[in-house]
Amino acid sequence: MQREYPPRLFANEPLCCGFPMSRHQTYGNKNGNVNRPYYKCKDCSDMVFDDWEGIRGGNPDCACNPPRISRGQIERGSDYTFRCARGRCDFKMNIEDWQE
Numbered sequence: 001m002q003r004e005y006p007p008r009l010f011a012n013e014p015l016c017c018g019f020p021m022s023r024h025q026t027y028g029n030k031n032g033n034v035n036r037p038y039y040k041c042k043d044c045s046d047m048v049f050d051d052w053e054g055i056r057g058g059n060p061d062c063a064c065n066p067p068r069i070s071r072g073q074i075e076r077g078s079d080y081t082f083r084c085a086r087g088r089c090d091f092k093m094n095i096e097d098w099q100e
Contacts, residue, residue: 008037009050014086016041023050031074048087055085060098062091 013020021039028034037050054071061067062084070093071085080095 007052009052009055009085010039014039014048014088016046016087017043019043021046021048046087048085060093063089064091 013023015021016039019042021041023037023039026033026036026038029036033049036053038047039050040047049071054073055069056072059070059072060082062070062082064084064086068088069085070082070091072080072082072095075081082091082093082095082098084091
């Protein structure tokens with residue numbers, strides 16, 4: 001049986017600190033992120049997931065120019081937050097602050 005992989009968000013490695021980020025996969029994650037692919041910067045340790053988890057058509061646009069998609073996620077604690085899905089801008093919005 002062939003293993004199914006989640007669809008990728010990035011066609012190529014995203015850049016951070018001027019260099020391509022390295023691709024990894026989560027293992028044994030307590031936050032429910034087991035087996036999720038992600039990219040991590042070797043210099044600053046920023047990371048971004050390489051899947052479509054939390055990305056919905058009704059999510060608010062992020063602050064990129066032009067505006068792009070955001071990812072809904074539960075952050076440390078219990079706040080549901082939207083962030084830039086591609087990690088290109090510093091967009092962050094709590095669900096309480098978002099009005100459709």
